[in-house]
Amino acid sequence: MTTAVVTDSFVDQLNSKIQQRQARVGIIGLGYVGLPLALLYSEQRFKVTGFDIDPRKIEMLAKGGSYICRIATEEIQAAKINGFTATSDYSELSAMDAIIICVPTPLNEYHEPDLSFITTTTHAIAPHLRAGQLVVLESTTYPGTTEEVMIPILEKENKLALKASRGTTLGSNEFLVAFSPEREDPGNTSVARRDIPKVVGGLNAMASDVACTLYGSIFNRTVPVSSPSAAEMTKLLENIYRCVNIALVNELKLLCLRMGIDIWEVIGAASTKPFGFHPFYPGPGLGGHCIPVDPFYLSWKAKEWDFRTRFIELAGEININMPYHVIQSVGKALNSRKKSINGARVLVLGVAYKKDVDDLRESPAITIIELLQKEGAEVSYNDPYFPIIGKGRKYDLQMKCAELDDLAKYDCVLIVTDHSDYDYKRIVQEAQLVVDSRNATRGIHSHKIVLC
Numbered sequence: 001m002t003t004a005v006v007t008d009s010f011v012d013q014l015n016s017k018i019q020q021r022q023a024r025v026g027i028i029g030l031g032y033v034g035l036p037l038a039l040l041y042s043e044q045r046f047k048v049t050g051f052d053i054d055p056r057k058i059e060m061l062a063k064g065g066s067y068i069c070r071i072a073t074e075e076i077q078a079a080k081i082n083g084f085t086a087t088s089d090y091s092e093l094s095a096m097d098a099i100i101i102c103v104p105t106p107l108n109e110y111h112e113p114d115l116s117f118i119t120t121t122t123h124a125i126a127p128h129l130r131a132g133q134l135v136v137l138e139s140t141t142y143p144g145t146t147e148e149v150m151i152p153i154l155e156k157e158n159k160l161a162l163k164a165s166r167g168t169t170l171g172s173n174e175f176l177v178a179f180s181p182e183r184e185d186p187g188n189t190s191v192a193r194r195d196i197p198k199v200v201g202g203l204n205a206m207a208s209d210v211a212c213t214l215y216g217s218i219f220n221r222t223v224p225v226s227s228p229s230a231a232e233m234t235k236l237l238e239n240i241y242r243c244v245n246i247a248l249v250n251e252l253k254l255l256c257l258r259m260g261i262d263i264w265e266v267i268g269a270a271s272t273k274p275f276g277f278h279p280f281y282p283g284p285g286l287g288g289h290c291i292p293v294d295p296f297y298l299s300w301k302a303k304e305w306d307f308r309t310r311f312i313e314l315a316g317e318i319n320i321n322m323p324y325h326v327i328q329s330v331g332k333a334l335n336s337r338k339k340s341i342n343g344a345r346v347l348v349l350g351v352a353y354k355k356d357v358d359d360l361r362e363s364p365a366i367t368i369i370e371l372l373q374k375e376g377a378e379v380s381y382n383d384p385y386f387p388i389i390g391k392g393r394k395y396d397l398q399m400k401c402a403e404l405d406d407l408a409k410y411d412c413v414l415i416v417t418d419h420s421d422y423d424y425k426r427i428v429q430e431a432q433l434v435v436d437s438r439n440a441t442r443g444i445h446s447h448k449i450v451l452c
């Protein structure tokens with residue numbers, strides 16, 4: 001492979017290559033974040049190559065199919081016409097002008113950051129790196145990951161002795177690096193993806209500049225910040241803000257239940273304040289890949305600085321307790337009908353971590369099903385997005401979605417996820433007892449409903 005001659009005018013050339021849609025974009029990790037991103041670039045006529053280690057995904061995309069509910073097969077097919085391909089062959093990376101990494105960042109069994117996906121990916125990129133390429137990390141992570149974890153691997157393991165560009169001019173043996181967090185809100189149709197501003201933190205001004213040009217071609221606004229760490233921290237602040245505020249309303253819900261006050265009515269009334277209040281809603285516990293996970297990336301990192309992030313710990317404690325509160329409420333509701341959880345037939349309605357999404361990751365429904373089973377309940381579930389619940393990283397349930405046809409046979413219908421497609425009026429009419437953790441039955445008056 002020949003080494004490109006890289007100069008400052010090279011940055012101008014790269015910017016104009018992006019503007020003219022001639023830059024090749026490589027996206028690593030074609031999951032909930034990477035695949036939609038690939039489609040956005042493809043829609044803007046970029047030639048996009050997706051990289052993933054999951055052969056089923058590569059095969060499905062090659063056939064023009066989709067494995068994400070909200071992405072129609074037509075979108076994949078349209079992207080293919082625009083040159084979108086998917087592969088697990090990393091050697092194709094050297095042909096890319098920009099490489100965007102969207103791999104998972106979970107917690108390990110000790111609730112600590114698991115950066116193995118980022119490190120594995122970086123080890124795989126390094127041998128194919130070439131001068132002048134832009135590498136952007138999008139995976140949510142603690143401040144310092146880009147500079148302390150990713151760059152050292154790229155610098156050490158590339159074959160051309162390349163270095164990340166840190167100065168004010170771009171050397172001929174340098175590549176560009178930035179961090180830009182993903183801000184997608186699955187299931188939220190009120191904000192077009194294009195209208196969500198994109199925060200970008202380059203390792204130097206040139207990296208920020210090129211990354212802003214790249215993202216500016218698919219987002220209406222880019223927000224450059226001073227460093228990758230500032231961008232990494234921005235994403236964590238956003239998610240910690242949600243996590244802490246959800247914990248606040250979850251705790252106040254418990255108090256309101258005890259005081260006989262409807263927390264939903266209170267939040268609705270408080271939301272009429274035109275300034276200084278943003279509503280958050282209580283629920284059966286946190287779910288999804290972000291809010292239950294990301295804050296702990298920061299609390300782990302903070303320990304290195306001899307610092308305890310007490311808000312995160314407290315919010316975690318309250319939120320983690322919510323599924324136990326739901327079980328307690330089911331027990332009380334059954335008890336008031338002279339029944340016990342042990343032996344009760346319980347239908348869990350909705351298992352996705354939030355409404356109208358096909359994502360089960362960290363869903364409180366899983367914990368709730370496991371806890372009910374532990375207490376001796378005979379548990380079934382219904383969720384239009386999940387015909388089966390098999391085995392995940394932390395569970396092995398092997399359950400099949402129950403029909404919604406004979407609700408009277410259950411001692412309790414427990415609403416865990418308030419999907420829009422459910423006919424709650426009919427559910428209440430037919431069920432013996434409905435325990436509602438989402439206020440999905442608002443407006444329906446029945447002695448069968450127990451809010452929890």
Ligand SMILES: NC(=O)c1ccc[n+]([C@@H]2O[C@H](COP(=O)([O-])OP(=O)(O)OC[C@H]3O[C@@H](n4cnc5c(N)ncnc54)[C@H](O)[C@@H]3O)[C@@H](O)[C@H]2O)c1
Nearest residue numbers: 029030031032033052053054102103104105121139140182
């Ligand atoms: N899902 C969201 O709504 C959301 C929102 C904001 C941020 N994020 C963050 O974005 C990142 C990705 O999340 P996601 O939801 O897309 O995850 P995901 O699990 O849906 O997708 C990750 C993809 O990466 C692939 N992968 C793993 N290791 C790989 C490797 N070495 N090389 C190539 N591909 C590899 C997996 O096969 C998978 O297809 C995470 O850091 C997450 O915290 C997610």
